[in-house]
Amino acid sequence: MIAINQQATKRVLAQAQQQCLALGSKLTTKRSQVLEGLLVAAKAVSAYELTDVCRDKLGYDLLPMSVYRILEFLENNQLVHRLNTSNKYIACSHITCDHEHQPPQFLICKTCDRVEEVEVPTPIMESVAKATRKAGFTLASSHLEIECYCNDCDAPGAAI
Amino acid sequence: MIAINQQATKRVLAQAQQQCLALGSKLTTKRSQVLEGLLVAAKAVSAYELTDVCRDKLGYDLLPMSVYRILEFLENNQLVHRLNTSNKYIACSHITCDHEHQPPQFLICKTCDRVEEVEVPTPIMESVAKATRKAGFTLASSHLEIECYCNDCDAPGAAI
DNA sequence: ACTATGATGTTATAATATAGCGTTTTCGAG
DNA sequence: CTCGAAAACGCTATATTATAACATCATAGT
Numbered sequence: 536m537i538a539i540n541q542q543a544t545k546r547v548l549a550q551a552q553q554q555c556l557a558l559g560s561k562l563t564t565k566r567s568q569v570l571e572g573l574l575v576a577a578k579a580v581s582a583y584e585l586t587d588v589c590r591d592k593l594g595y596d597l598l599p600m601s602v603y604r605i606l607e608f609l610e611n612n613q614l615v616h617r618l619n620t621s622n623k624y625i626a627c628s629h630i631t632c633d634h635e636h637q638p639p640q641f642l643i644c645k646t647c648d649r650v651e652e653v654e655v656p657t658p659i660m661e662s663v664a665k666a667t668r669k670a671g672f673t674l675a676s677s678h679l680e681i682e683c684y685c686n687d688c689d690a691p692g693a694a695i
Numbered sequence: 696m697i698a699i700n701q702q703a704t705k706r707v708l709a710q711a712q713q714q715c716l717a718l719g720s721k722l723t724t725k726r727s728q729v730l731e732g733l734l735v736a737a738k739a740v741s742a743y744e745l746t747d748v749c750r751d752k753l754g755y756d757l758l759p760m761s762v763y764r765i766l767e768f769l770e771n772n773q774l775v776h777r778l779n780t781s782n783k784y785i786a787c788s789h790i791t792c793d794h795e796h797q798p799p800q801f802l803i804c805k806t807c808d809r810v811e812e813v814e815v816p817t818p819i820m821e822s823v824a825k826a827t828r829k830a831g832f833t834l835a836s837s838h839l840e841i842e843c844y845c846n847d848c849d850a851p852g853a854a855i
Numbered sequence: 856a857c858t859a860t861g862a863t864g865t866t867a868t869a870a871t872a873t874a875g876c877g878t879t880t881t882c883g884a885g
Numbered sequence: 886c887t888c889g890a891a892a893a894c895g896c897t898a899t900a901t902t903a904t905a906a907c908a909t910c911a912t913a914g915t
Contacts, residue, residue: 603873
């Protein structure tokens with residue numbers, strides 16, 4: 536859960552602004568609105584779902600095509616992550632940090648789309664990279680997506 | 696590369712037949728054709744691409760909807776894997792083995808869709824599962840999909 | 856042979872995503 | 886300040902991936 540209240544959201548958006556400037560681009564109004572939509576969603580949502588969130592919860596009128604373009608921009612500026620596993624998007628949970636991070640590992644609840652972004656321990660990632668090289672491949676992305684069930688959503692068929 | 700020739704393909708299909716029977720289901724003609732299509736593709740393909748492969752390379756006339764249904768069946772019978780990362784399907788590379796395997800780790804070339812199915816070392820998977828539990832999640836699937844570039848497809852932007 | 860079940864055919868439609876191009880905005884050079 | 890280029894955005898069309906729903910066909914057990 537990133538944005539617990541309006542104030543926190545504002546702070547994240549301000550920091551995102553800075554982060555963009557540092558990368559030589561700008562967080563325009565629309566882009567900020569899309570990011571705000573992701574923050575209030577507080578879970579992974581598809582581009583189309585995000586237009587609904589922006590309209591229904593924030594009153595922002597955005598077209599899906601614009602949302603796609605903006606999501607791509609935000610991803611390039613390390614403000615959002617695209618989850619290939621579910622074709623959904625989520626705000627980066629580290630926007631307000633300054634320091635470098637380990638490669639992220641996403642725990643994605645298959646039922647409710649809640650996502651926790653944890654850090655992959657370096658030795659794990661090294662081991663994965665090693666197995667990859669050994670097989671004649673080169674890592675393309677250094678994040679892992681793990682399909683899970685969160686504690687609020689019981690795993691189907693699990694007796695426990 | 697699973698099926699290097701027609702003979703090997705036949706052997707895999709025969710084994711798949713057995714595997715289905717053991718699970719109380721049947722590998723019908725159509726299902727066998729879809730699996731054969733995946734074997735000759737020798738890489739990850741989408742359901743629609745697979746209908747093209749079956750038609751153009753094997754002369755089998757299959758509708759995409761049937762292919763989806765059959766892929767679902769084959770997946771339930773552990774004969775194919777669905778790669779969530781790319782929305783493509785690939786034949787399981789262990790059909791002709793009898794023994795149990797470790798959770799698979801798929802190395803997927805983003806450029807050419809070549810896939811190697813390697814085994815995730817147990818300690819790695821345990822470490823991932825541990826981090827998952829610690830965050831209040833339960834693993835839903837025990838396979839990892841790793842986006843890579845294979846040696847035939849140079850990584851874009853890589854100077855080396 | 857009859858019937859229940861599973862398998863397949865068929866049509867429609869939903870959900871996700873990209874292409875292409877015209878218009879508007881922004882912003883620095885002159 | 887204004888002009889022109891580049892970036893951002895609006896808009897339409899269309900490609901790609903996937904599911905739903907129901908009809909028909911095949912097959913096995915009685």
